[in-house]
Amino acid sequence: MSTTSATPSTEEPVRTRPRVEGEREREILEATLEALVEHGYDKLSFDAVATAAKASKATLYRRWPAKVDLVLDAMQLMLGVEADRHPDTGSLRGDLIAQACAKGGLSDDRPIKVFGSLMNSMQRDPELHDAIVTRLIAPKMAAAVRPFRAAQQRGEIGDDADLDTLARLLPAISIHEAMLTGSHPSQDRLVLLVDSVVLPACAATLHRA
Template identity: 85%
Template sequence: MTPPSSTATSTHEESVRTRPRVEGEREREILEATLETLVELGYDKLSFDAVAGAAKASKATLYRRWPAKVDLVVDALELMLGVEADRFPDTGTLRGDLISQACAKGGLADDQPVKVFGSLMNAMHRDRELHDAIMTRLIAPKMASAVHIFRAAQQRGEVGPGADLDLLARLLPAISIHEAMLTGSHPSQDRLVTLVDSVVLPACAATVQRD
């Protein structure tokens, strides 16, 4: 099976097409510097000056590519998250797919996303533009990728035909991210496997009718 496409809004796509690119690897370096600075300073204190200094780039270069801070930050988040964790692993079992996705680069076992989103949580509650951009461009595509795994499991009979796939797909990230926010450390692969086996799979099994 092929994974669902993850597309942003047409307005965003048009904006990206019209923005001048940064040549070569410089764009990646700037976005990586943005992530590091975001963890260090938080969203509210993040500035083009700070990112330019960390990336050893000029502010003019940043402003030509990213008109506002939210554009820079969300592009950096897309770089961080648009990796193996969004791919459909297709191991043949729900357990295998969940573990493969959660433990891939950019997945729930990856330390950097937890730190970065921890630095954004308060700002997302206050800043509607930041919240909407992250939900539309990042969270929605990742949820679609997760739901695809549960839909495949449903077709194999591992999930009941009337199950709420959106709810099931939120269980693992909700619990693991909540624990990470409480403890300040990202979930280990062993912890994620435990959550899959003790929470997610039993919840899925409960949706299957037994004779």
């Protein structure tokens, strides 16, 4: 009776994907935001992020296969911040000022700089544009609309008002001015815009025939 000897396996051992999580992941994503502001999206490189974060470039590539994946995950750090919460002060004016002047709000330097570094690239790169709109801008706008919906229920805004348009007024003006001046709006400037632009626009919706 013949015996068959076992043949050693020539298959390579399965390599587990390196896990980057917790505080280390946050450090890398924070470094990505800083590099994004410094270099812009087009010139942002994995080399620059790896150097800033003191991480292996190979590890970054395994965790984030493309630059857009890394940038979008980094930008998620700007979601769920204090400025995205409804402060519920009891008035639209109070809510808008509280949101705009909170951490991560329109008076915060970082979000303005990050968006500024992406503007040109978003116009040329449909994949980047769609990803940012879906994963970042849409949740931000949903948070921005909440105070207007509450104000409408209190009778500060007309029943047929376009809340999405009203919610875009303050960020649109603030970001536009920041792009022109190179600096984020001050808290005093935001209060002035709320009082002179946003609230009058809301009040006008009450006088429709």
